[in-house]
Each structure stands twice: as C-alpha cells, then as structure tokens.
Amino acid sequence: MTTDIQKFRILIVLSAILCLTVLSYNILQELFFQDLEGYVKRRIYYERTLSKKLELHKGMHWKERD
Amino acid sequence: MAKRVQCELCPTECVLEDYQVGGCRTRINRGGALYSLVYGKPCAVAVDPIEKKPFFHFLPGSRAFSIATAGCVLSCKFCQNWQISQASPEETDNRNLPPEDVVRQAVFYNCRSITYTYTEPAVFFEYMLDTAKIAAQLRLKNTMHSCGYIKETPLREISKYLDAADIDLKAFTEDFYSRICGGRLRPVLDALVVLRERGVWLEITNLVIPTLNDDIRRIKEMCGWIVKNLGPDVPLHFSRFFPNYRLKDLPPTPLETIRDARKTALDAGLRYVYTGNVPDGAENTNCPKCGKTLVAREGFSIRQNDISGGRCRHCGTAIAGIWT
Numbered sequence: 096m097t098t099d100i101q102k103f104r105i106l107i108v109l110s111a112i113l114c115l116t117v118l119s120y121n122i123l124q125e126l127f128f129q130d131l132e133g134y135v136k137r138r139i140y141y142e143r144t145l146s147k148k149l150e151l152h153k154g155m156h157w158k159e160r161d
Numbered sequence: 162m163a164k165r166v167q168c169e170l171c172p173t174e175c176v177l178e179d180y181q182v183g184g185c186r187t188r189i190n191r192g193g194a195l196y197s198l199v200y201g202k203p204c205a206v207a208v209d210p211i212e213k214k215p216f217f218h219f220l221p222g223s224r225a226f227s228i229a230t231a232g233c234v235l236s237c238k239f240c241q242n243w244q245i246s247q248a249s250p251e252e253t254d255n256r257n258l259p260p261e262d263v264v265r266q267a268v269f270y271n272c273r274s275i276t277y278t279y280t281e282p283a284v285f286f287e288y289m290l291d292t293a294k295i296a297a298q299l300r301l302k303n304t305m306h307s308c309g310y311i312k313e314t315p316l317r318e319i320s321k322y323l324d325a326a327d328i329d330l331k332a333f334t335e336d337f338y339s340r341i342c343g344g345r346l347r348p349v350l351d352a353l354v355v356l357r358e359r360g361v362w363l364e365i366t367n368l369v370i371p372t373l374n375d376d377i378r379r380i381k382e383m384c385g386w387i388v389k390n391l392g393p394d395v396p397l398h399f400s401r402f403f404p405n406y407r408l409k410d411l412p413p414t415p416l417e418t419i420r421d422a423r424k425t426a427l428d429a430g431l432r433y434v435y436t437g438n439v440p441d442g443a444e445n446t447n448c449p450k451c452g453k454t455l456v457a458r459e460g461f462s463i464r465q466n467d468i469s470g471g472r473c474r475h476c477g478t479a480i481a482g483i484w485t
Contacts, residue, residue, distance in 0.1 A: 137178070149199075149202065150198075152200030154194075155287055156170045156312070156314060159164050160166060160167045
C-alpha cells in the first residue's frame with residue numbers, strides 16, 4: 096500500500112515528465128518542424144502534379160534567405 | 162528542410178519555403194534554389210500584326226511572332242487574358258518550344274519581331290532572355306507587352322536585347338493598383354523611366370474603365386507625368402473597356418470618355434494619342450507639324466504610309482518611331 100506521500104511523489108514526477116514533453120515538442124517544432132503540415136502538402140503536390148507536368152529550369156534574380 | 166529563397170524579379174519579392182510556388186505561379190523553391198516552371202513551355206503562340214500589340218510607331222505592317230506562358234505578377238480584375246494569366250502552368254495546355262525553335266518559327270513565318278506578350282513576360286524572364294539573345298543574333302527585333310511590374314536589375318538586363326516595349330499604365334493612383342491589380346504604381350513608373358533611359362522604343366497603353374480610372378483629372382496628371390518624364394513623342398493608346406472576368410458588372414467605357422481622354426492627352430502635349438476598341442477611332446498617325454495623315458490604319462491593316470526615312474513626306478518633320 097502506497098502512502099499519500101508516495102502518491103504525491105508519483106504525481107509530481109508524472110507532471111514534470113508531461114511538462115518537459117510539451118516544452119520539448121514546442122521547442123522542437125519551432126526549431127525543426129515549422130509549418131510541417133504545409134511542407135508535406137507542398138511536397139505531395141509537387142511530386143504528384145508539378146513534377147509530372149512541368150520541368151525545372153534554373154531561375155535568375157533571387158537570393159537565399161535565413 | 163531546405164533554405165528559404167527570395168525572388169527578386171518583381172517588386173512583390175516573394176519569400177518561398179521549400180517546394181513553395183511564388184505568387185506568379187511560375188517560380189518554385191526546390192531544395193533551397195529558385196527554378197522557373199515555364200521555361201520553353203508557352204501556352205499561347207501566334208503570329209499577329211504588330212499593330213495588335215499595339216505598336217503604331219514600330220515597323221508598321223510587319224508581323225510579330227507572339228508567345229506567352231501561364232502566370233502573371235499582378236491579378237487585375239479586368240484582365241482580358243485571365244484564362245492564362247491567372248492560371249497555373251500545370252493547368253494550361255503548353256507547347257514544348259525552346260528558344261531556338263521560337264526564333265526558327267518566327268523566321269519561317271516571315272516575322273520581323275518576336276513579341277513577349279498576352280500574359281506578363283516577366284514571369285518567363287529566363288525564357289524571354291534566352292530567346293531574345295538568339296533573335297538579336299539573327300537581326301530579329303524583340304518587343305514586349307508588359308505591365309512594367311519588374312525590378313530594375315532584371316529590366317536593365319532584358320532591355321539590352323529589347324527594341325520596343327508597350328507598357329500598360331493602368332491608372333495613375335496607388336489605390337487603383339492596390340485594390341484592382343494587387344500591386345503598386347511606383348514600380349511601373351520607375352520601369353518606364355528605365356526603359357526610356359535604355360533607349361527602348363516605348364509606347365503606353367491605358368485601359369479606361371468607368372468609375373475606376375476614368376477621372377479626367379487623374380488622366381491629365383498621368384499625361385503630364387508622361388510628357389515630363391518620358392517626352393511628348395511617346396505614343397499613348399487609350400483603350401475602351403468591355404465587361405470581363407471580375408468586372409462584369411461595369412458598363413463599357415462611353416465613347417465620349419475615350420474621346421475626352423484623348424483630347425486631354427493632346428492638350429497635355431502628347432503628340433501621338435490613339436484610341437482602341439472604338440469604332441472610327443483615332444488610329445491614324447498624323448504629322449504633329451503639318452497635320453497630314455501619314456499612316457492610315459483600318460483595324461490592324463495599313464492603308465497608307467507616307468513616312469519616308471523617318472520623316473513626314475510632306476513637310477519633312479521627323480516622326481518619332483522605328484519605321485524600318
């Protein structure tokens with residue numbers, strides 16, 4: 096039989112894990128998975144439609160952006 | 162994911178994520194580099210009289226081999242070619258016509274020029290540039306009909322090969338360009354000045370739309386700006402609007418409005434002002450000095466041409482234009 100203090104400790108640990116998980120997800124999404132849904136949609140459209148009908152030709156007058 | 166890129170072709174300057182297509186629908190970021198989707202893939206190809214572009218002071222009576230791809234940098238609600246300008250290239254029926262074949266066909270059909278037109282040639286910049294280079298080597302002229310919404314650097318680059326340009330100056334207010342076209346006026350005015358400076362033969366077209374850009378005071382301001390910044394010899398074509406695309410609820414431009422616009426332009430000092438889409442409109446070129454009709458036109462046909470050596474055959478006044 097677990098005491099109240101043990102139950103409370105389990106609750107604290109689980110809560111901390113949950114908070115860390117949520118924080119990690121938000122940070123990872125911000126850094127690496129921005130607009131993941133949009134990227135997937137664009138990629139699918141490109142592979143299914145654009146690449147089959149059109150060809151790529153090197154463009155002029157552009158620059159890289161951070 | 163790959164890096165973002167920023168297109169620097171038109172003043173919109175789209176910033177594109179990986180696999181994202183630009184607002185013009187013809188350029189894509191693929192793996193951190195920008196590519197054209199329309200190179201060598203025109204959806205409109207035709208042989209037209211040069212007067213149809215409209216060019217009235219450039220090789221009259223000659224044929225222009227005209228090409229366009231899908232896409233446009235603007236989204237004008239009155240666009241007369243909206244079926245292709247507002248379409249994406251994957252939606253249009255495209256031909257495979259590389260630059261050398263464009264030139265080959267232009268020669269085959271006895272065209273003296275190649276015109277980049279119908280939609281907005283800026284969106285197929287690379288295709289236009291490569292074609293123009295080959296055409297110039299074979300002494301074919303290069304002309305374009307554009308909205309002028311292109312940045313200075315690419316404009317200067319293409320103007321090395323351009324002999325003439327007809328620019329749509331759609332209105333003389335930022336509000337019109339923003340609300341009706343999705344763009345800005347200032348870059349178009351800048352483009353006109355650059356073309357003039359580069360020695361490209363310039364003609365201007367203005368579609369007069371009732372209630373939107375038919376204010377005679379604005380037309381007067383526009384004409385004053387043209388005279389001051391481009392000179393009184395730039396031909397100005399006023400064209401009559403007919404309901405189309407997203408402006409089907411407006412009436413056609415009253416004939417009186419077109420005539421008033423022309424009179425305003427002549428009063429402002431412009432020497433060559435024409436009207437289009439108008440029955441018995443002002444389509445003839447008259448000598449600004451002696452007033453005699455030099456080039457008589459009926460539709461797109463030339464009935465009479467009394468310009469000799471670039472001068473009025475009657476009084477010898479130099480008539481601005483490229484006549485041979």
